[in-house]
Amino acid sequence: MNLLDATIVQVAAPVIHADLAGPASDIQWFGAAYTLPFAVLLITGGRLGDIAGRGRVFRAGVAGFVIASLVCALSGSAGMLIAARAVQGATAALIIPQTLGLIRAMFDGAELPRALGSIGPVMGLSAVCGPVLGGFLTHADLLGSSWRSVFLVNVPLGLAVLALAPLLREDRAAHPPRLDLPGTALATLGTGLLVYPLIEGDAAGWPAWTWIALAGGVAVLVAFWLQQRGRSRRGRAALVEPSLFGNRGFPAALVSSTLFFAVMNGVMLTVVLHAQLTRHADVLTSGLTLLPWSCGMAVSSWVSGACLFPRIGAKLMFGGLTALLAGTLLLIAAYAAEPAHPWAAGLALALGGLGLGMFTTPFFSTALERVRPHETGSAAGLLNAVQQLGGTLGIALLGTLFLRTGAASTALWAAAALLIANGLATAFMIGATVPRRRGRAGR
Template sequence: MTTTTPAGPGSTPGTRPASSKTPATDNRPGRLLATVLSAQFMALLDVFIVNVAVPTIGSELHATGAELQLVVAGYSITYAVLLITGARLGDLFGHRRVHLVGLAVFTAASLACGLAQGTGELIVFRLVQGAGSALMIPQVLSLIQRHFTGEARAKALGAYAAVLATGAAAGQVLGGILVSADLLGTGWRPVFLVNVPVGLVLLAVGSRVLPRDDVSAPERSRGLDLPGLVLLGAAVSLLTVPLVLGQEEDWPLWSWLCLVAAAVIFALFCGYESRLARRGGAPLIAPRVLRHPGIGLAVFRLLAVMSVNAGFLFLLTLHVQGGLGYTALRAGLTFAPTAVVFGLVGLTWRTWPAAWQPALIPGGFLLAALSVAGVGLALHGGGDGGPWLYAAFAGVGAGLALSFSPTLTRALATVRPEDAADASGLLATVTQLGQLIGVAVFGTLFLNRLESLGAPGAYTSSDALLACMYALAATATLGAVSGLVRRRR
């Protein structure tokens, strides 16, 4: 495995190889990858780890439904809004520096969340947590793109994809374990405090392992596209806020106006960025990244697979805790088969026979479609599903892994190192928006269906779940069709 940045467009003669050592830095690639992926996994856990702790938080802090929604969603709001900004800041000030700053902010905010005495404090610190993640996570992909090449880069991207998607299910599992353990009578607080020792260790290790930033990197001279940042931030905010709060507020008029305004401002952003690029300026996202072969199709596939992934986890959480009355621990462990299989397939698919590789993405989407429908059928009638349920869970994990990991890896494998920050911010934002869309759309469908069926209970919840699982299967089928179209080309 090598960490030398390959020569190519944008490289300069005489650039020091990324594998060279300085007295204060240990640049061994395996340690670099383990460090940044551990930080990413911790941050991704926090998107979902709070879900199973919500009932306990509500009872202990006497929080309203809207306040609990903000506790859960506040992290996602600032995270999604600031991801591309975080990627650009990494280009300007150095990926190592910005990653460590983001990790420090995230760790401090986790401590503050765990010690919060009221809902207002918790909401504010969750917003800060999301901002720390938005600084930290885009640097992970940029560091991989810049310090790995060839086969080593492909393997690193495969590990990145596996970590990125297993964090959701693992967060549900770990959240259930921590809440049920009630360590020293602390209730929900360990779901935040667990990040503190891990974050401190990663800060200490990262200061030694992460490569020193190249102060002569040409992209430092690009500057910060402030108008582009403002337009994109406004568009993502106007999209994100109604998606995470609309269901709780019963989709009021303001939520629909925000969605329309988001589309208008995003169109303005695209027009401004195109004009800036034609004038020779430095747009927030280089147009050549958007024109890169496979990026457009990858965006569609990532939106589809992450919508299915997040929607599936959210619907099952509602059903098993609300309809079946599972404890937080049992609810969390329900997702273990999906997380384990996702991780295994995500890490090994590249070693499968070459003849299988062209069919992995459409086949993965199709397997996911059949498996989520199987989960709905297994749970229909209000039962626990029996052994067939766990086979369906494994199928969901394998199908989503095959849909997600090859899509992300192949889209990024040929991106030029100087475009790493742009691609990182773009695809990380798409991934996060896919999760938000999945929760908003399928969560709304489930709750509306449940309300129309009358008295709540295991049977009516299972009926609502089955309808939503069919909708998830249809979404996955669209992803399979996109894979077949690309394959024919």
């Protein structure tokens, strides 16, 4: 449910906007309002599970997610929907961090790797099903629900999860950490000040307040970093372990993750907007347009994990970025040639999807390779957070470029530039891990 909701609404967003009215920037907020609180509250959600019990926090998160989904479905205005989406994202941040801990509490021995291994296919299935399911449910107009069924589908699923939740074994940290509420507030304020003007600035004509907000966002995030270092020096729990940044490769991994997921989410939104607003395709057709992208990612993820990554290693990420860049450039050419060669866009999206799977499979293991055991929780939480933040920024940036120009090519050229920058960050990340490997080989 959590992963589907990050993508399922993108296909339905233009239909929602047509029904509820409001400024065009609302199309971006329907997605960003979910991913932004999801990103900044993930680490705090994990700490709450350590303190109050992962099973208890998991159940509270699912209950909140179901209620927020119902409010989304019943929303009568864009503002109400955006607010409910923000609550959805916040409750998702309570759920996701508990899953690994609960699995570790319930399984051991040979069962544990099989249980953990089930997560990957579920994530891949979510990536494949999200856009297509969003298009299908909206087009089906079940009982006259139109786009509202995109949110209503969470209600029976969530109730089924709650019915099975008593089977979960309660688990909490032996030495629960303290919450860092000031750090959470600073991170939320800083990222909000960055994202809000990126989405609203173009429609407003980029007045002075947008630039003040952007500068303020940077200043608040600098204050957040100083606050985290101060807490760590005093021996108090911090959201982010500052020692992570002593490893040159980890900051590069954060930059690479942000850029990659900005491209992934931004290109998906661009394709949907082009299909519905430029080609005037219906919502089901626009959802099916993304099927080659999703299927390419699913196939590539499996092949990369089973065959390519064990042989090629971290350098496989360069192959993924190259395929994604080639797919993006081919998509620009395909859109320029429309309506001739209608198959070209599908081929471009399939190639891009193959690149997605080739990159994501080796990325997380490479990013965490030099992380020390006591830093693992903070590192994993931070990587997940910047993944969601990158997706939010991609929606804001590429969505704004499309809505401003009405041309998908403008947004896609920006995506190509982000991929080139991502290649540089990835090279730096991989380079930081090579000396250690060579050192091990020498020993």
